[in-house]
Amino acid sequence: MTTTYAVLSEGLEKTYGEVHALRGLDLAVPEGAVCGLLGPNGAGKTTAVRILTTLTTPTGGRALVAGHDVTREPAAVRRAIGVTGQYASVDGDLTGRENLRLFARLAGLRGSAGRARADELLERFALDEAADRVASGWSGGMRRRLDLAAGLITHPRVLFLDEPTTGLDPSARERIWTAVRELADEGTTVLLTTQYLEEADRLADDIVVVDRGRAVANGAPAELKARIGSYAEVTVAEPAALAGAAVVLDQLTGGRPALDEDRLTVGVTVLDTGLTLPRIIRELDTAAVPVTDASLRPPTLDEVFLRLTRTPVTQKENAA
Structure with missing residues (x-):
């Protein structure tokens, strides 16, 4: 039609x-x-x-x-x-x-x-x-x-x-x-x-x-969110476990995990829509990485907006 x-x-x-x-x-x-x-x-x-x-x-x-x-x-x-x-x-x-x-x-x-x-x-x-x-x-x-x-x-x-x-x-x-x-x-x-x-x-x-x-x-809101992927974040029990968690998330997603030593977290963008939180937890457990918390959440539209419009606007363009 x-x-x-x-x-x-x-x-x-x-x-x-x-x-x-x-x-x-x-x-x-x-x-x-x-x-x-x-x-x-x-x-x-x-x-x-x-x-x-x-x-x-x-x-x-x-x-x-x-x-x-x-x-x-x-x-x-x-x-x-x-x-x-x-x-x-x-x-x-x-x-x-x-x-x-x-x-x-x-x-x-x-x-x-x-x-x-x-x-x-x-x-x-x-x-x-x-x-x-x-x-x-x-x-x-x-x-x-x-x-x-x-x-x-x-x-x-x-x-x-x-x-x-x-x-x-x-x-x-x-x-x-x-x-x-x-x-x-x-x-x-x-x-x-x-x-x-x-x-x-x-x-x-x-x-x-x-x-x-x-x-x-x-695109539809859901389509735009899918373009930038979900975000996986795990909290480990001790600083020594950060590297191990990063290796596991890298292998699962092919991304570049970000480590936060103060919060004891490792996060990474997930483009694979078939990757589930239970699988992430299982892989971490298999690798003997002690985890106290884990999450896998879709992006907000705010995050999509910031990702797509990250280029700063010049003064002349801002005038319009």
Whole structure:
């Protein structure tokens, strides 16, 4: 079956004078998927989103959103997307209901259609009880949910979320996560940029890691974790046993074990998905290595991120 992509870019480039914000960025986000766009500060994430939402034009390459070219058909792109920025765009002097009705009018939904859509979204995001209070008195989590609701006024095919849960407490963050997953289940494509690696792990079907303006890795969270392998660590009973433990782990993994004499541990990356903790313990026991503890754990997405983006960003690139 042919995959239909809601967001597609090929060789996307953007320069600001001598600053290369994007250096040939390729993206392919299937319809109905949640794609996490990750990268260090200055990697080019914000520039990519600005191009895809028609806020700036690319220097080179090509990008399609909802089947429309962002350069040649910007109006069609805008009609197909919703955007929720890092900071809430709601008017604190208006009530929640007035905010959504205003966004509805700006989007061309007038009269009863705009009022009905506003009421529907207030109920969906559990904001109906506070709907007639001015937004300045709402909590940060409520304002973020109102901002997300505003981005959905026109039933967008593609929703861009720029760090949607920055500064929120765990409970408010969980509410936003639930709402995003529900949107994806209903067929909305979501492109998410975030600094919370747990957020990407929880929400994203696929992740694109951007560094220095290029996509350096992409795949499902589990696939990216498998690329860098699990981590085996054993704690020995005495300093003299460190060398023996290192030999065993080297033979089992072909890696380069790291010894920590203070903690009496030996650790190594494990790329062999068939290697189990019981086997490691058996081999150590056969070699008469006295062990007090042993573990074999998969990497976190944080570790994947750090491994893939270890190259420092220069001052000029950071400016983008």
